[in-house]
Every structure is written in C-alpha cells, then in structure tokens.
Amino acid sequence: MSASNAAFFRRRLGLVRLIRQNIARAPRPFALSVFGITLGIAALSFFLSLSLGMQERVLRRIFPADRLEVVPQKTSFDSGAAGALDALGSLLGAGPKPLDAQVLATLRAHPDVQTVFPRMKVAFPVRGWGGESLIGRTAYLDLPIDGIDPEAVAPELRQTGQPLAFVDHEPTSNTFCTDDKGCPSGQFCDWDVNKCRPPVPVLISPFLIEVYNSSIAKMNGLPRINGFVLGRLRGFVFVADLGRSFLARKTVTDKVRYRHMVLAGVSDRATPIGITVPLAYVKRWNAEIAGERAAQEYSSLSVQMKPGRPVTRVLEQVRKLGFTVEDNGAEQAGLAVLLLTALFVLVSLSTLAVAAGSVTHTFFRAIAERRHELGVLRAVGASRADLLFILLGEAAVIGLFGGVFGLALAWLSATGIDLLSRSALPDFPFKPDSYFLFTPSLCALALGFSVGTCLLGAAWPARTAARLSPAAALSGQR
Amino acid sequence: MPEPSSSSAESPSPPSVADPAAAAFVIVASDVRRSFGRDAVLCGASLQVKQGELLALVGRSGSGKSTLLSVLGGLDRDYQGQVTLFGKDLAALSDAALSQLRNEHIGFVFQSFHLLDHLSALENVLLPNAFAASPLAHAAAHERAREALARVDLADRATARPPELSGGQKQRVALARALFFRPQLLLCDEPTGNLDVTTGQRIIELFATLNQREGLTLLLVTHEPRVAAVARRVLRIDAGQVVSGSATDLVTDQSTELAPDSARPAHRQEDPP
Known part of the structure; x- marks a missing residue:
C-alpha cells in the first residue's frame, strides 16, 4: 500500500x-x-x-410465466355481429383454423422461442378402470387424455428423479398373447390385438393431486397423496378402454382398443384434468379410431420462451397466425x-x-x-x-x-x-x-x-x- | 522542532526562503473589517506578527480582540481586508486548505478550554490527528499525545475525562491538544480567564517557556496585566483598530472594567490539592 x-x-x-x-x-x-x-x-x-x-x-x-399455451380461436359467445359471423362460418363448415405442423414450424422459428412442444388430445372418449389392489374394488372413470412430446418433460423428470421411462414403447412389442401370464415381465396382454406390450406411461399433474387431496380425498375418506404415497403409486397399472365412455354408458366406436397404462410420474406439464401420455400414442390412436385428420391437428402448442424474453412479440405472432393463447388467469392474478x-x-x-x-x-x-x-x-x-x-x-x-x-x-x-x-x-x-x-x-x-x-x-x-x-x-x- | 507534514498543492506551507520579507512575518493583517449586523467591531485593524514573537493583544471587553483572533486563525471568514498567514492569503484558500492550515500550523487555546466531555484527556489531545492530511499511525499518535500531555505535566491524567479535571488541568489538556502537531503559531484567547491566580501563572510560564525554548510564535489575547507582562510586544485594540500599547494600558482599563488579580476568588477553577 x-x-x-x-x-x-x-x-x-x-x-x-x-x-x-x-x-x-x-x-x-x-x-x-x-x-x-x-x-x-x-x-x-x-x-x-x-x-x-x-x-x-x-x-x-x-x-408459469415463461410458457404460452397456443390454442385455436375459441367459439364466439358474442350476441352481435361477431357472433353472427362465427355462426355463419360454422354453418359453411369453416371451423377454427387448425394447429398443424406448419404452425408448429413457424412458431419454432421465432427468435424469442426456445422450443415448442405440440399437444394432442384423444378425439374419442376413454374409460379407465382398475385400482382393486389399492382400494379393494374396481373404480371406473372417464379419462381425458392428451399426448405430449416426451422431450418436453424429460428435463423435469430427470431433475425430480422419476425412474420410469416416459417413452413410446409400442412399435417394439409384437409378442402374441391371450392373457398377461403369457407376457414377459413388465408387459401386459392387450386383448384387442393379442400382443404383449409394455404399459403406456402416464403422467399426472400436481394440480390434479392438489384437487384430489383438497376435495376428493376429504369427501370420500381416502388417504391424501403426499410424496411418500406418490412413490408407492408410481408403477400402478390400470386399463384404458379407448372408444368407450363411462358417462355415456355405451361404446362410441366399433374400433375399441384396450391398453394397459402405468403411472410413470408427476409433471407440471401434464394436463391439469386427466392424464398425459407420449404424443406418438395419441397420434396413432386418433388415426386408428377418429381418422387421419384428427391425427394431424394439435389441440395446443406449448411454447417455451427463451430465458428473459418477453412473451409480447410471440403473442403478436400467434394472433397474426389466427390463434390465441390459453387464458389461464395468470395476467390478472x-x-x-x-x-x-x-x-x-x-x-x-x-x-x-x-x-x-x-x-x-x-x-x-x-x-x-x-x-x-x-x-x-x-x-x-x-x-x-x-x-x-x-x-x-x-x-x-x-x-x-x-x-x-x-x-x-x-x-x-x-x-x-x-x-x-x-x-x-x-x-x-x-x-x-x-x-x-x-x-x-x-x-x-x-x-x-x-x-x-x-x-x-x-x-x-x-x-x-x-x-x-x-x-x-x-x-x-x- | 520537526516540520508538520504538508502535501497538497493548495496546502499551506511556511513562507519560501526566496521571500525574506514574507518569511519574517507569520501574520500580516491589513485593514481588517468585521461587522455583526450594524455593529462594526473591527474597523480597519492591521497588525504584523514576526516569527518567534510573543505578542499580547489587549483591550477593553467587547473591543474586538477575540473577533480579530478568530479572523487571524481562519475561524471567521466573513471579514473584509487582507489577512496573510505564513505568506498565504486566507481569503484565497479553500475550506479544505484552510482547515489543513489550522490543523498543522496553528494551535488554539480558548478561555473556556473547548474540550469534548465524552472523550478522555488523551483522546482530546489526539483529535487533530483525525483531521490531518497525513495522520500519524495509531502507536505514533498515541506516543505523541502522551508526550504532549507530559509536557504540560498531565501524563498521569490521560484517561480522565474533562468533567473529572480541574480548570487548570483542562487548560493544560487544551494546550497539549494545541501542541500535538508542534505548530508554528499558538493563538490564545483569554487563556487564563477561567483560572485562579496560581494556575493562571503556571500557564503563563508555560507559554513563556514554549516561546523562549522552542521559538513558538504566540499571540495572546488578554485583559490581564500579568499575562500581557510576559509579552515582548503589546498591541492595544481600540475603536476597532490596532494601536501600539503596553501592559500598563490594562491597568488603566481595570479602573473601569477589570478587577485586579488579587481581588479574584482564589478558589475559582483551582487545581485539586
């Protein structure tokens, strides 16, 4: 110094x-x-x-503030001119613009966007059943299902150490079977095609668990799901009847499929009400049961912003393309x-x-x-x-x-x-x-x-x- | 006597050798005027103080002695006229430079001591070091402060706070503080005014010793004949101007406003037994 x-x-x-x-x-x-x-x-x-x-x-x-859920334009409830135009368009067969691969590519190219993951909902009813080993009786429930690219949830699943793979197993499984006993360990017999297959991995949302804990569990005297219980629930297998509705009490298609499903984990990106499976399953099921067009249209595109980038420019682009974003109340809140x-x-x-x-x-x-x-x-x-x-x-x-x-x-x-x-x-x-x-x-x-x-x-x-x-x-x- | 440090370009320094006329005078004041509202206290006061001089400035109460001392010491800048200290025009100095001049080259001793009651005697003596441009290191500063206290016979009262000291001891602490940086000029405003006769005499003797042995320039403002008596030169302030005078002038003044030393209470501010 x-x-x-x-x-x-x-x-x-x-x-x-x-x-x-x-x-x-x-x-x-x-x-x-x-x-x-x-x-x-x-x-x-x-x-x-x-x-x-x-x-x-x-x-x-x-x-989540760094994500946007891009969806087709909603039905207009306007009783004036806008509503009349909407009704006219509907009559002429002009539904909302579809979210397809082209829109996906356009949004992926936006400079503020890190990545875009498409989501697709199943275009038919699904009835889920099972749970005897858990609650002593078989429970039936209509299951809204959507599919998401496994890449969208991979980092989160890795980070939270969830062991079961969330991937599309279907194309690799062809062993013939008449029941589960004839299948290798970890596989189940899907009766409609008599093939042994690994169960479809399923993700559920923490929101769904919160709703269950705070209302369903309380009302029915069922145990709450916490981290420990969730660990035990991972690997829980149930069956989904694709094309059947519990609420309608009837089969809505002659192409019913039976698929074993397994609870693979919890993800913030899972659909809040229902279950989420790898996108490829939903595409195949929609093509087989509801037709090719249903397999081309995404229900939403999940846009992940680059860190620190504002959503405003992407919102503008979304509106220019003729779509909107899911209003989840985040802005107001x-x-x-x-x-x-x-x-x-x-x-x-x-x-x-x-x-x-x-x-x-x-x-x-x-x-x-x-x-x-x-x-x-x-x-x-x-x-x-x-x-x-x-x-x-x-x-x-x-x-x-x-x-x-x-x-x-x-x-x-x-x-x-x-x-x-x-x-x-x-x-x-x-x-x-x-x-x-x-x-x-x-x-x-x-x-x-x-x-x-x-x-x-x-x-x-x-x-x-x-x-x-x-x-x-x-x-x-x- | 070691020279106090002085580093910045604007900082005051002793007059240059090339200017012998300036070197001869520590203070040169010309036509100094100072008013408080409508009251003109100094009306063209002029004086010169040579290096090593012991000068007494006498005058009646309210004549402007203390005001002139404040102006000469750079404590009061609201004056007109010219004051040169160590060859530097005070009006031309910045606040920082003037503060440094006071810190390193001038010591002040006041009638009411002006010690800080929450500090010990040693800490009071150390105060100038806190504001020096180049402060002494902790150990050196303490050694210097103890030395200064020893010079005024207060080495054993270093930890005492002013309320625990007698008037004479307080004045000696104030003197030790004034001498901390071994200044060239000591400005004293009624230094014995609050002291009993014996203690006052000891302080006067101390001033005389400092002047004779160490060549310290002293300007004593007083209205006490015995203080003025030790001065080699006495100036009188009259009607706001400085005129030649003598210690006997005060005797004349005493008849109207001063009590003789013998009449002052012997118990006032006396040293403890």
Whole structure:
C-alpha cells in the first residue's frame, strides 16, 4: 500500500472512530432513530418478500410465466355481429383454423422461442378402470387424455428423479398373447390385438393431486397423496378402454382398443384434468379410431420462451397466425399481486418517509446540542467535508442497524405467519410451506433503502452543520 | 522542532526562503473589517506578527480582540481586508486548505478550554490527528499525545475525562491538544480567564517557556496585566483598530472594567490539592 493510500485509510479510520464515539455517548436518540427506521424497513421487506413469495411459490406454480399455451380461436359467445359471423362460418363448415405442423414450424422459428412442444388430445372418449389392489374394488372413470412430446418433460423428470421411462414403447412389442401370464415381465396382454406390450406411461399433474387431496380425498375418506404415497403409486397399472365412455354408458366406436397404462410420474406439464401420455400414442390412436385428420391437428402448442424474453412479440405472432393463447388467469392474478404489492410498498415507503423525517429532526436537534463541539472540531482542523463525513456516517450507521433489525423483524413476522398457516389453516390447493421469499437481492435492497433513507434524512442537517462558521459555533452565536 | 507534514498543492506551507520579507512575518493583517449586523467591531485593524514573537493583544471587553483572533486563525471568514498567514492569503484558500492550515500550523487555546466531555484527556489531545492530511499511525499518535500531555505535566491524567479535571488541568489538556502537531503559531484567547491566580501563572510560564525554548510564535489575547507582562510586544485594540500599547494600558482599563488579580476568588477553577 502506498504512503498516500495508508494516510487516506488512517484518516478515514480516525473519522470512523469519532463516529463510533459519538454514537456511544448518546445511545438513546440513536436507538430512537434506529427504531423508526426498523419499523419502516420491516414493513417494506415484509410486503416485498410476501409479494416475491406469492409470485415464486404460488403464482409461478399455477401460472408459469415463461410458457404460452397456443390454442385455436375459441367459439364466439358474442350476441352481435361477431357472433353472427362465427355462426355463419360454422354453418359453411369453416371451423377454427387448425394447429398443424406448419404452425408448429413457424412458431419454432421465432427468435424469442426456445422450443415448442405440440399437444394432442384423444378425439374419442376413454374409460379407465382398475385400482382393486389399492382400494379393494374396481373404480371406473372417464379419462381425458392428451399426448405430449416426451422431450418436453424429460428435463423435469430427470431433475425430480422419476425412474420410469416416459417413452413410446409400442412399435417394439409384437409378442402374441391371450392373457398377461403369457407376457414377459413388465408387459401386459392387450386383448384387442393379442400382443404383449409394455404399459403406456402416464403422467399426472400436481394440480390434479392438489384437487384430489383438497376435495376428493376429504369427501370420500381416502388417504391424501403426499410424496411418500406418490412413490408407492408410481408403477400402478390400470386399463384404458379407448372408444368407450363411462358417462355415456355405451361404446362410441366399433374400433375399441384396450391398453394397459402405468403411472410413470408427476409433471407440471401434464394436463391439469386427466392424464398425459407420449404424443406418438395419441397420434396413432386418433388415426386408428377418429381418422387421419384428427391425427394431424394439435389441440395446443406449448411454447417455451427463451430465458428473459418477453412473451409480447410471440403473442403478436400467434394472433397474426389466427390463434390465441390459453387464458389461464395468470395476467390478472399477477396484476392483482402487483397492485397489492404496490399498495403495501407505498404504505411502507410512507413509514420510511416519516422515519426519515424523524432522522432529520433528531439530527437537527443533535447538531443544535453539538454546535460547540462542531466548532471545536473545525478549530482543530476538521474541514466541511470531514463534518459531512462524520454526520452522514452516523446516519449510515443508524440506517445499517435499522436495516438489519428491520429485516430481522420482517423475517420473524413472516416465520410466525408461516407457522400459524401451517398449524391453523386448512389445506388448500397449492398451499405453500412459506408465503414469503427473502432473497439476497431483497435484503440488499432493504439495507440500501434503510441507509439511503437515513442519509437523505440527515443530508440537510449535516449540510447546515458543515456550513457553520467555526467562530460562530465556538462563541455560541447563531 | 520537526516540520508538520504538508502535501497538497493548495496546502499551506511556511513562507519560501526566496521571500525574506514574507518569511519574517507569520501574520500580516491589513485593514481588517468585521461587522455583526450594524455593529462594526473591527474597523480597519492591521497588525504584523514576526516569527518567534510573543505578542499580547489587549483591550477593553467587547473591543474586538477575540473577533480579530478568530479572523487571524481562519475561524471567521466573513471579514473584509487582507489577512496573510505564513505568506498565504486566507481569503484565497479553500475550506479544505484552510482547515489543513489550522490543523498543522496553528494551535488554539480558548478561555473556556473547548474540550469534548465524552472523550478522555488523551483522546482530546489526539483529535487533530483525525483531521490531518497525513495522520500519524495509531502507536505514533498515541506516543505523541502522551508526550504532549507530559509536557504540560498531565501524563498521569490521560484517561480522565474533562468533567473529572480541574480548570487548570483542562487548560493544560487544551494546550497539549494545541501542541500535538508542534505548530508554528499558538493563538490564545483569554487563556487564563477561567483560572485562579496560581494556575493562571503556571500557564503563563508555560507559554513563556514554549516561546523562549522552542521559538513558538504566540499571540495572546488578554485583559490581564500579568499575562500581557510576559509579552515582548503589546498591541492595544481600540475603536476597532490596532494601536501600539503596553501592559500598563490594562491597568488603566481595570479602573473601569477589570478587577485586579488579587481581588479574584482564589478558589475559582483551582487545581485539586
């Protein structure tokens, strides 16, 4: 370290020592100022962390912000001209524009898009049945099924360590059979074609589990599905009758297929109501049962945005192509959270403004009391800049303490509310373990605000003090 | 006496050798005017103080002695006229440069001591180091401060805070603080005004010693004849102007406003036994 640097640091150290001595000799006004700032910062960081927590831990789980679900135009419920045009088009056989391979290629080429995964729904009813080994009787349920490219869920399944493969097994299986006993281990006999095949891997959505846990399980006295139960459920095999409806109590096609299915795992990308299988199955089934056209039209295209890219340009392109996006309420929910956050932050900032005013008052009073002392410091060589450094340094220390205590208070309050929520509130879908998220950047922001508020509050009195004439300060003149 | 450090371009430095006329004078003040509202306190005061001089500035109460001292020490900049300190025009110096000049080249001793009560005697003496352009390292600064306290016979009171000290001890701590950077000029405003006769005498003797042995330039503002008596030259301030004077001028003034030393209470601010 050069001599001038050493001198600079020694000088700063000397001034910092004076700041420490000044704070130590008048702890009460210091504590009062810290208290005001603590309250303001606690409120600010509490509401900001609540907003962050709601966005990250609740909203993003329900409404992923980096994904769009492109769908065909919806039927118009407009009773005016738009509705009339829609009805006319329908009569002339002009349904909504189909989502086909061309649209898929166009969206995949968009510069803001990372990838697009097509989804296809089965174009006929499906009845699922099974569960004797689990609940002691066979349960029947109509199953909405959609297909998705396995690549769309592969990273998530790898990340969550779900062991069963979510792939299309069908083309590899041709062993003849009349029942399951004649099939190799892990394969089942599909009776319509008398072939042994691995079961179709199925994914379900966490939303479906939440709905089951919070309503179905409760109403029917069934066990809740948690991580442990889910682990046991993986590998659960049931049968799907393709082309049959439990609700209609009749066969809707003469091309009924029977397929064994196995629960492979849980994915955020699985359809919220129903089950999701690899896309190739749905394409084949639609072609066999509902015709070639049904195998060409996707029900939706799941668009994954590149990191940090806005959705606006893609939305524009989607609308130009004659499609729309699934309105999942994310925008409204996000806006509601944003507005509430803004309101609470405004309240917190008002508290901080009052605290800053209190700091200003405290400093003006302190400077009036320390007028003589400031004169002494000037007489022994303190420059205006030195006095500013000392007084603003004291303010910064108040801000730092206020920031740390404020953050601690906010965190304690948040922890208390989380504990209360866990013990006193009933379960509801997507109930988080914590509603709050304290990120390093939030803590840095809170500390910055705290120190900044105090510096702002002390700036005027400090400037007034620094401009005092030493002679006037020493003699007690105004 | 070692020279205090002085580094920046704007920083004050002793007059150059090439200017012997300037080198001879530590202070040159010409036609200094200072008013407070409508009250003109200094009305064209001029004086020159040579290096190594012990000068007393006497005058009646309210005559402007302390005001002139503040102007000369750079504590008051709201004056008209010209004041040159160590060859530098005070009006031309920035606040930082003037502060550095006060810090390194001038020591102040005031009637009411002006010590900070929340600091110990040692910490009070150390104060100038906090504002120096090149502060001494911690150990060296403490050694210097203890040395300064020892010079005023207060080595054993280093940890005492001002409220625990007598008036004489406080003034000696203030003197030790003023001498911390071994200044070239000591400006004293009624240094014995709050002290009893014996303690005041010891302080006066200390000033005389500093002047004689170390060549320190001293400007004493006083209205006490015994203080003025140690000065080699006495100036009188009258009607806002500086005129030649003598210690006996004060005797004349005493008849109207001053009590003789013998009449002052012996117990005031006295040293503890």
